[in-house]
């Protein structure tokens with residue numbers, strides 16, 4: 001992991017904005033330090049240990065270069081190319097988010113980001129983007145990025161976060177969806193150590209859909225705070241993890257959500273599908289908050305894990321905090337192994353055992369991929385899943401490696 | 403003529419529980435055999451043992467299919483050799499479409515036989531033709547495998563798989579259960595379409611009704627893991643009237659006074 005202070009000294013001259021304020025924020029963050037397992041929201045992700053021991057490697061299996069897309073490419077924090085399109089306006093990066101509160105262990109990673117953010121995409125969408133907007137993150141250096149994406153009323157966009165950086169990355173997305181705006185955020189992490197936070201607010205009739213696929217890298221922590229502020233706002237968060245690797249090279253993928261229904265007639269739908277082999281660990285923490293007066297809220301949350309090895313682990317912790325009485329909230333969690341009967345059925349139809357296993361794993365993850373409406377993008381995700389299953393899990397041992 | 407399937411004194415079951423107890427049965431190419439028998443007599447177990455399901459073990463006897471002893475073969479090798487089981491309880495597999503599954507299956511079997519894979523267009527034509535013949539909507543090919551299918555639709559889908567794979571020997575485990583009269587006829591037509599001098603069938607059923615449409619050459623009664631009686635189609639009619647009391651033997655069952663198939 002990086003030594004934040006010396007990293008700051010190194011890049012200080014290149015950072016935009018008020019250096020003094022950054023130094024103060026960093027000092028406040030350092031005083032709190034990295035969250036430990038005693039912090040509830042980090043209970044299953046021992047960040048200091050993971051950053052120390054995990055190998056931040058990854059293999060790039062697919063890329064989005066094939067799709068016709070707008071691209072902002074951050075390489076070691078430097079932006080190459082500026083996406084230009086009708087309905088899109090991109091502003092130079094500035095580090096302006098008010099961050100006055102003193103950090104707590106729960107928020108300290110956001111403070112580190114605020115102190116050290118080198119770059120980020122600041123984009124406003126005012127119409128319908130004809131092509132997906134791809135944010136590509138690559139490189140080997142530690143990097144802090146802060147993206148600000150705002151959709152005006154009625155705007156529509158598909159955003160792709162293609163994460164291939166092999167080092168440590170702390171990435172914050174601040175997303176605002178105006179009335180009736182629609183955003184799909186497709187996230188793919190194929191490498192590295194990523195600590196991510198997205199703060200999403202939705203106005204009336206806005207729709208937010210995030211589909212995340214973790215197929216490589218050793219640490220993926222994706223925290224999302226979604227606030228549904230007005231009627232008919234709808235949020236969907238779907239995640240897929242293809243976890244693999246032994247001991248220090250094992251995937252650790254943590255999705256931690258807080259979904260807050262502030263207004264009546266809002267809805268959310270969350271699903272998490274984890275395939276865990278080797279010593280991979282999946283974590284899902286989902287908290288649904290329904291504020292008083294937020295009547296007729298419909299909130300659904302599903303966690304499913306397919307355990308392929310005895311050395312793998314899944315922790316699922318759904319939480320409901322409901323202050324209104326007329327709501328439909330449900331959460332379910334199912335953790336199991338590959339279905340032996342399904343395996344037999346497929347083999348009885350001529351598929352060899354390895355092919356049958358691969359098909360069942362792919363079918364399991366398809367339940368996330370299927371949420372991607374854009375055909376080109378969903379095809380890339382399918383390719384990614386198939387290739388990963390073939391190469392990494394081609395010898396899906398199911399054998400003990402604890 | 404050498405038999406298509408020759409089972410001799412088969413003993414099989416799950417660990418510590420014998421279920422098939424010295425069963426013998428021989429099916430010649432072109433023949434349709436029916437097995438009837440009370441619940442729990444081991445009919446599904448026989449079908450699983452023949453198709454190689456994990457967890458079932460063979461403790462004695464032989465089962466020779468088309469000249470090959472099955473016991474040591476993997477389930478996929480048996481499928482490639484031409485054995486097919488229509489499951490009593492078809493599974494749902496979300497995330498894979500019926501079409502993809504059918505194509506993967508057919509091509510796996512063709513590859514296993516050293517044949518060329520079928521190209522996408524020819525396969526599509528074949529799948530459409532076979533599914534229409536079974537009165538299935540094209541939509542059912544696009545849907546996820548058995549997900550949300552009604553009981554009867556799942557059974558039809560098993561027959562669709564059979565129609566596409568054209569196995570040498572098809573074992574149908576209660577494919578008729580849960581079918582309405584029209585579906586029963588359609589399924590029977592599907593089965594009859596596969597009848598030929600080379601193909602054999604083993605039809606497990608509780609009801610004579612199916613056998614009105616699929617005329618069996620031989621009817622067997624199975625009880626306690628054995629074939630206790632074999633005869634012509636008239637045996638099925640007899641069973642329909644008198645039940646299994648005579649075969650299950652134990653005075654206990656008889657004294658309960660209820661037909662075992664009720």
Ligand SMILES: Nc1ncnc2c1ncn2[C@@H]1O[C@H](COP(=O)(O)OP(=O)(O)OP(=O)(O)O)[C@@H](O)[C@H]1O
Nearest residue numbers: 416421439440441442443444445446447448457490
């Ligand atoms: N995996 C298993 N574990 C435990 N018991 C089993 C298993 N498989 C079969 N049996 C038992 O073996 C016996 C035979 O079961 P089987 O399913 O073969 O009967 P069947 O003749 O097909 O009955 P039905 O007409 O109800 O379908 C039953 O008592 C059943 O409970």
Ligand SMILES: [Mg+2]
Nearest residue numbers: 445446447490
């Ligand atoms: Mg049965």
